[in-house]
Amino acid sequence: MLRLRAESGASNKKTSLIVLWQDGGPSHFETFDPKPLATPEIRGALGAIGTRHAGVQFCEVLPKLAAMADKFTLIRSLNQASSGHVSATHTFVTGYVRTGTIAGPPDNPDFSVVINRMRSGHRSRVPNYVGLPSQPRGGPAYLGQAYGAFRVPGDPSQPDFKVEDVKLEDSNSPDRFRERLGILRRLDRLRRGLESSGAALDEFQKQAVDLLSSSEAARAFDLSREDPRLRERYGMHKAGQQALLARRLVEAGVSVVAVRFHPPGPWHDSWDDHPCGTHVFGTMKGRGPLVDQAVSALFEDLAQRGLDKNVLVLLAGEFGRTPRIRNFKGVPGRDHWGAAGSCVLFGGGLNMGQVIGETNRHGERPSRRPIHPRDVLATIYQYMGIDTTHEFIDHAGRPRPILPQGKPIHELA
Known part of the structure; x- marks a missing residue:
């Protein structure tokens, strides 16, 4: 009976998901929620620019996304209790809250693994779930490694990039x-x-x-088949070519592509912009335009191909950054901040062109329509046709629902 319960509820809905995961936690101030009227120690050194929405501004490093802000939906009121990387990521990607300083593998499977598991009965010539290279701090937990990502390490912008074991x-x-x-x-x-x-x-x-x-899999991973002009539009850097590869994979039938989304450069390899690690404003001046290029190209490309009706894109990290800038030996940065953050959703045939929620004047906490990561997950699961009350059996033999709490974001329906 328990096995039958664990194997029921799979969806036949032909939809796909691209996750652009900003591991480390991007600053909402230096991306989608600047505070240009705040004092300098909160506002920071970067300017704000107008968008297609009256009264809504983005950081100056995202001009392409600002110009197409009516094509995606921005959530400005994310919040959760944890400000630790592992616990906050676990909460966001599984829906099960963990707090404090923790280590080790996740207690629960992340949402990409769950989608893979629920669609595992659908034979395909391409993997159900591809990680570029994987969902940071996620994993299959009690579902087992068979439902983890088909990992693709390496930099697809490099001429020697290749994917092993696909032909x-x-x-x-x-x-x-x-x-x-x-x-x-x-x-x-x-x-x-x-x-x-x-x-x-x-x-x-x-x-x-x-x-x-599978020749289909080999073709899907072969970026040389793309028009060089389109590759340039995405950007001939790691983040740009990962975004393009993600589009090729969902077009070929992959259900989930999870990208550890961080452009390479002289900054460290994450969005964890503490003052002891990086100059947050200098870093964003270099990193921001690369992200702007890659994400705007992906959104436009999906729409032009008609894929925005059956492909949903999530751009997010585990939390935002502290409102007050901290300096360490003259280097400015922002620390972890679970109480506020932003994320972007595009496509899926959902209601786009919205800004949902807002933070207070210092960006400390939501002042309107607070949204928990579980609500984002509930929205994704609903879109993918997955019943969140469906239960898996953990290692102790206990039934665990896919999502213990959370409601789909009604503005997107």
């Missing part, structure tokens, strides 16, 4: 492949006598066979 090498003929598959199946029967995770082994084997024999 047969030239030396491996179809006959040789069938012979190797027969050996694999015999080994699998032996292994089943030692392990109880037969379902996970089945899923791994199906994924391996599909990938090794």
Whole structure:
């Protein structure tokens, strides 16, 4: 009975999700919620620019997104209790609240894994879930590694970029492949006598066979098939080409693409802009235009191809940054701040062109329409056709609902 409960509720809805995850927590002040009238220690050194919405401004480093702000929906009132990376990310990507300083793997599967699990019965020549390279601080937890991401490390903007294990090498003929598959199946029967995770082994084997024999997968990962002018439009840098690759993958039928979205540069490899690590304003002057280029290109490209009706994009990180700037040896930065933050949703056939919620005049907390990350997850699950009351069985044999709390954001329906 428990197994039947765990296997019910899968969706046949043909929708996809792209997650552009800003690991480390982007500053809402230096992105989508500047406070130009605040005092300098809150306002910071960067200016604000107008958008397509009257009275709504973005940071000066995002001019392309400001010019198309009527094409996506901005949530300016995200908030949660935790300001620690691991606990805040766990809360955002699983819907299960964890607080304090914690370490180790997640207690619950993240939402990309859940979507993969719920769609695991749908055979495809491409993976259900691709990580570029993965969802930071997420994971399959008690669902098992079979439902984790097909990880794609490396920088797709580099000429030597390639994806391993998506097609047969030239030396491996179809006959040789069938012979190797027969050996694999015999080994699998032996292994089943030692392990109880037969379902996970089945899923791994199906994924391996599909990938090794799939020309569709090989084509989807091949960025050389794109018009060079379009590649330039996205930006010939890691973030730009990851965004383009994400579009190719959902176009090929991948359900979820999770991108660790951070342009490379002289700054550190995250959005964690403490004063002891980076100059937040100098960093955003370099990083911001690359993000602006890649994200605006992705939104425009999806819309031009008609994919904005069945592909939803989430641009988010685990929290915002402190209202008051802190200096360390003359270097300005902002620390963790779970009480306020912003995120962007695009596409999915949802109601776009909105700014939902707002923060107070210092950007400290929501002053209107507070939204918890669980509400964002509820919206995503509803869009993907997944029943959030569906229960999985954890390692202790206890039923766990996909999402314990949270309501879809009604303004988007």
